[in-house]
Amino acid sequence: MLTYWLTNGFDRKAQIVTAVLVALAIVVPLGSLLPPDDSVLHISTYQVTLFGKYLTYALLALAVDLVWGYCGILSLGHGAFFALGGYACGMYLMRQIGTRGVYADPVLPDFMVFLNWKDLPWFWYGFDMAWFAFLMVILVPGLLAFVFGWFAFRSRVTGVYLSIITQAMTYALLLAFFRNDMGFGGNNGLTDFKDILGYSIQSPGTRAGLFAASALFLAFFFVVASALTRSKLGKVLVAVRDAESRTRFIGYRVEHYKLFVWTLSAVMAGVAGALYVPQVGIINPSEFDPAASIEAVIWVAVGGRGTLVGALIGAVVVNFGKTWFTGMLPELWLFALGGLFVIVTLFLPTGIVGLFARLKSLRKPPVAPVAVANQSGGAS
Amino acid sequence: MSEKAEGSILYLDEVSVSFDGFRAINKLSLVLEPGEMRAIIGPNGAGKTTMMDIITGKTRPDSGDVLYDGKVDLTTLDEAGIARLGIGRKFQKPTVFESHTVEDNIELALKARRGTWATLFHRRSRSEQVRIDELLQTIRLSDKRDLLAAKLSHGQKQWLEIGMLLAQEPRLLLVDEPAAGMTDAETAETAILLKEIAKTQSVVVVEHDMTFVRDLGVKVTVLHEGSVLAEGPLDQVSANPKVIEVYLGR
Ligand SMILES: Nc1ncnc2c1ncn2[C@@H]1O[C@H](COP(=O)(O)OP(=O)(O)OP(=O)(O)O)[C@@H](O)[C@H]1O
Ligand SMILES: [Mg+2]
Numbered sequence: 013m014l015t016y017w018l019t020n021g022f023d024r025k026a027q028i029v030t031a032v033l034v035a036l037a038i039v040v041p042l043g044s045l046l047p048p049d050d051s052v053l054h055i056s057t058y059q060v061t062l063f064g065k066y067l068t069y070a071l072l073a074l075a076v077d078l079v080w081g082y083c084g085i086l087s088l089g090h091g092a093f094f095a096l097g098g099y100a101c102g103m104y105l106m107r108q109i110g111t112r113g114v115y116a117d118p119v120l121p122d123f124m125v126f127l128n129w130k131d132l133p134w135f136w137y138g139f140d141m142a143w144f145a146f147l148m149v150i151l152v153p154g155l156l157a158f159v160f161g162w163f164a165f166r167s168r169v170t171g172v173y174l175s176i177i178t179q180a181m182t183y184a185l186l187l188a189f190f191r192n193d194m195g196f197g198g199n200n201g202l203t204d205f206k207d208i209l210g211y212s213i214q215s216p217g218t219r220a221g222l223f224a225a226s227a228l229f230l231a232f233f234f235v236v237a238s239a240l241t242r243s244k245l246g247k248v249l250v251a252v253r254d255a256e257s258r259t260r261f262i263g264y265r266v267e268h269y270k271l272f273v274w275t276l277s278a279v280m281a282g283v284a285g286a287l288y289v290p291q292v293g294i295i296n297p298s299e300f301d302p303a304a305s306i307e308a309v310i311w312v313a314v315g316g317r318g319t320l321v322g323a324l325i326g327a328v329v330v331n332f333g334k335t336w337f338t339g340m341l342p343e344l345w346l347f348a349l350g351g352l353f354v355i356v357t358l359f360l361p362t363g364i365v366g367l368f369a370r371l372k373s374l375r376k377p378p379v380a381p382v383a384v385a386n387q388s389g390g391a392s
Numbered sequence: 393m394s395e396k397a398e399g400s401i402l403y404l405d406e407v408s409v410s411f412d413g414f415r416a417i418n419k420l421s422l423v424l425e426p427g428e429m430r431a432i433i434g435p436n437g438a439g440k441t442t443m444m445d446i447i448t449g450k451t452r453p454d455s456g457d458v459l460y461d462g463k464v465d466l467t468t469l470d471e472a473g474i475a476r477l478g479i480g481r482k483f484q485k486p487t488v489f490e491s492h493t494v495e496d497n498i499e500l501a502l503k504a505r506r507g508t509w510a511t512l513f514h515r516r517s518r519s520e521q522v523r524i525d526e527l528l529q530t531i532r533l534s535d536k537r538d539l540l541a542a543k544l545s546h547g548q549k550q551w552l553e554i555g556m557l558l559a560q561e562p563r564l565l566l567v568d569e570p571a572a573g574m575t576d577a578e579t580a581e582t583a584i585l586l587k588e589i590a591k592t593q594s595v596v597v598v599e600h601d602m603t604f605v606r607d608l609g610v611k612v613t614v615l616h617e618g619s620v621l622a623e624g625p626l627d628q629v630s631a632n633p634k635v636i637e638v639y640l641g642r
Contacts, residue, residue, distance in 0.1 A: 013513050020515075244514040247496055251489045258487045261448060262560060263475035263506045272508045 021239020025321055030231045036063075037227035041220030057216045062335065064223035064291045066328050071230045071284035073311045073323035075277040078237055080309065081318030082246065083273050084253030086171075088305050089178030090281050092185050093153035095299035097282025099189075100152055102202035102295040103136060104145030105213070109206050122204070123197045133195045142209055149286040150279050157278030158271065165267040165274070170256070179302045186300035201296025208290050219291070226287045230324070233280050237320055240273075249273060250318075310353050316363025325364055397459045401426045401564055401594045407446060407456030408618075416442045417453070418618035424564075429590035431605045431626075432598045434615035435638060440598045441484055443615070444566045448481050449474045460564070476506060480562030484569045484598075486549040490542035494533050494552060497541050498524050501556035523559070530585070531555035546573040554585065565589065567597040571604050583607035 022030075040063065043055040072094050079085040106121045115125040119132055138144040160181060164174060192198035211218040240246055251259045252266050260266050289295045298304070308327075315326020330352070337345045360367055397403040402424040409417045417439045424430055432440050445451035446458060449471040458466040466474055475481075489497050502520060504510070528534040531551040536544065541552060550570060557565055567586065571579040583604055589595060590610075599605055605612060605626060612629050614621045616638050622629045629635050 013515075016515055017513055240512070243512055244499070244516075245508065245512040247492060247500055248511055250491060251500055254489050254491055255487050257450070257471070258483070258489070259500075260471035261450075261475055261481050262501045262556065263472050265470075265472045265506070268508050 017239050017243060018235065021242045022235060023238065023242065026235050026238040029234050029321055029324065033067075033227045033231040033234070037224040037231075040227075041224050044216055044220045044223075057219050060216075060219050060223050061291050064219070064226045065288060066331050067223070067226040067230050068284045068288040068291070069308075069311065069331055070324040070327040071226070071233060071287070072281050072308050073315070073327035074230070074233060074237055074320060075280035075284065076308050077312045077317060077320060077323035078240075078280070079274055079277045080312060081320075081323070082241055082253065083249040083270060084256075085270060085274060086175045086309070087178045087274075087277075088175045088302065088309065089180075089182035090277070090308055091302075091305035092178075092182035092300055093157060093278040093281035094285035094288070094304075094308075095182075095185070095189075095295065095297075096153045096156065097149045097285030098289040098295040098299060099196060099202070099285075100139075100145055100148040100282070101286035101289045102205075103139040103148075103196075104142060105205040105208060105290060106202050107136070107140040108208065109204065112206055113204070121197070121202070123192075123200065124195070127192060135195065146286070149282050153278040153282030153285075154275050157275045161271045161274040165270045168267075179305070182300050182305055183302055186297050186302075189297040189300060197296070199297060201294055202289075203294040203296075205290065205293055213290055213293070222287065222291050226291070229283055229287060233283070234320065234324070237280075240276075241320065245269070245272075307349070310349060310356075312363075314352060314356050314360075314363055316365030319363070319365045322363050322365035329364065396423065397457070397462045399426075400424060400462050401428070401460065402447065402596070403457065403459040403462065404443075404447075405457040405459075407443075407453045407458060409442065409446060409451060409453045416618055417446065420456070420615075420619050422613060422620065424594055424596065426563075426594055427590075427592075429586070429595040429597065429608065429610045431608055431610055431612045432596060432615060433600070433602075433605060433612060434621075438615040439618040440615055441568055442618075444481060444568055444596075444598070447474075447566060448479060472506070475560070475562075478561075478563035479566065480557045480560045480564070481566045482550075482553050482557050482568060482570060484572070486546065486553050486573075488541040488544070488549050488552050488556070490540065492541055493538050494541055494544070495524060495528065495537040497552055498527050498555055498559050501559040503559065503561040527555050527559055530558065547575065547578050550574060550582075551578075554582070558589065563593060565593055565595045567595060569598055569600065571599060571601050579604055580607065 040055055040060060043053055044057060044060045047053040072090065076087060076090050079087055109121065111118050113122040115122055117125050120129060139148070164177060169177065188194055189196050190199050196202065205213050207213060208218060211221070241249070248259065248264055248269055252269060256266055285299070311326040311330045312323045313326070314330055315324065316322025333348070334345060337348055356363060362369070400423050402422070404420055404422040407417055407420045408415065420439070420443065434440055442451060446453050447466060449466065449469055453467060460466050460477060460479065464477060489500065492500070499516065502523060504514070504520070525534070528537055531554060533548065533552060533555065536548070541549065544552060550573065554570060570582050570586070574582060579601060586595060586597060587608065597608070611624065612626045613623045614629050614635050621638065622632045622635050
């Protein structure tokens with residue numbers, strides 16, 4: 013059953029993406045660790061970390077595409093799941109600091125000592141263990157998404173209204189995490205990490221390992237998403253996107269399907285956040301900023317919605333642009349991003365992937381169009 | 393509840409529904425026997441589509457009973473639950489899944505388990521493939537199976553939707569204006585198809601096209617302002633002065 017499911021999902025697109033990501037997971041760490049620093053083949057730790065960050069963004073974009081591209085749920089709050097996964101990972105990293113903090117408290121992170129706290133809050137328990145933290149990376153975003161989706165989808169909130177409440181959700185979390193007494197480091201967030209799984213977080217080897225992990229997790233989730241969208245369930249999702257009430261009238265409980273894909277997508281975003289934090293070295297409430305969630309949607313739109321691979325391409329291309337722009341003309345980046353979104357929406361509704369598909373079909377001799385009688389004006 | 397419901401496939405009693413104070417359905421009563429085909433006619437806005445909305449769970453009635461199979465209270469179920477009981481519906485405006493192929497449209501409608509896990513790990517069986525092929529033949533879209541549904545003509549979409557309805561293997565079919573937008577030839581064929589279906593299933597069909605209704609040759613119910621104005625063979629109701637006044641005499 014599972015083998016059929018995976019082989020059916022492992023189509024040419026998934027094969028290529030997996031091959032590229034696995035190759036990257038091998039080549040980039042080698043290029044970073046083996047050649048001497050002055051070699052042309054050398055990849056600097058800065059670059060490894062930067063590309064690794066792009067890959068975690070790509071995973072976030074994949075999560076957004078799964079719900080938006082395939083099921084029509086325009087989430088403007090996926091950054092919340094990403095940030096929660098990031099915080100879960102950050103809490104683990106904080107507990108690894110131990111006595112090396114400024115106040116050298118063996119248990120309490122610096123910001124708690126600073127706040128004059130005497131004991132570790134209960135919700136920090138267990139985060140000194142990697143397996144527990146990883147479980148939370150999955151459970152916390154997954155549970156929040158499940159509860160949120162349970163109420164939203166059951167009461168049939170759709171379209172713009174749903175998008176607005178996803179924004180409200182991430183905004184509420186932004187405000188909550190800003191507060192010092194929440195116990196997550198307030199506006200400074202969590203930072204000054206030292207080790208991950210016993211390895212120094214700054215060392216080139218660890219950076220290379222984190223990069224490889226990001227690439228492999230992305231490949232794994234890509235295959236899962238591909239298998240899912242190619243299954244009959246994937247067809248039901250597209251049916252919901254195109255004609256929700258019709259899907260109900262042939263007997264599908266639409267809310268269950270939405271809840272399933274929504275929760276899975278949140279987990280993917282959470283894992284992306286958890287991979288992001290050790291690479292950038294900090295997690296703070298700005299990750300909950302509604303603008304961050306909107307940016308993720310733009311990546312998907314630019315790459316090509318509903319194609320999976322477009323999400324990856326869009327995330328990487330836009331973020332390359334962002335890195336370049338913020339280096340050159342930082343104050344213009346938001347205008348460039350906004351302009352890009354307008355251009356894509358108006359002229360490239362199918363994104364970069366759609367553009368390539370069109371170019372490809374232009375080069376091939378046109379296939380004889382299938383005769384379609386059209387007595388009454390076609391689509392209504 | 394009433395004994396009159398016993399033995400019927402569909403039973404509506406004194407059903408009313410208002411939209412912002414406007415009574416779209418007003419004390420509507422209707423009984424359909426198993427295996428019966430019934431034609432519903434009535435002027436625009438008579439409440440024909442709203443009646444189907446009530447039966448299929450899209451609209452909740454303010455009062456009255458809606459029973460399926462003489463006992464199942466449809467007013468407490470959701471659309472998916474009602475569909476799973478074996479009530480299928482074709483919409484007035486043809487709605488198919490535009491970005492799916494014709495074949496996938498049929499597959500999605502095919503009678504099968506509807507749960508999330510069941511569909512996630514679903515694998516098309518031999519018998520399902522045979523059934524899909526048969527249905528495509530019936531609706532004459534075999535050669536269009538790989539075409540996106542969006543590319544079909546209006547009449548073809550109507551047929552695809554009828555195919556999807558059949559794929560569900562419902563016991564009761566509600567068909568809203570199946571001949572709208574069809575050529576005369578297609579309309580005649582649709583009448584033949586519906587009569588074929590009615591041999592084994594119960595059917596309620598709404599239609600404005602009188603030739604079509606005559607072709608069906610079944611009992612007719614005339615709706616007007618949300619309630620039943622007349623009921624009987626077409627010749628009899630079309631001779632009814634009240635019917636002539638509100639509907640045929642315009
Ligand atoms: N959801 C709704 N909200 C408000 N009014 C509605 C709603 N649904 C139907 N109506 C109104 O109820 C009345 C009956 O509409 P209905 O669609 O059932 O008519 P119909 O008999 O199917 O007409 P037609 O032949 O044009 O399809 C109309 O006046 C319509 O405007
Ligand atoms: Mg109608």
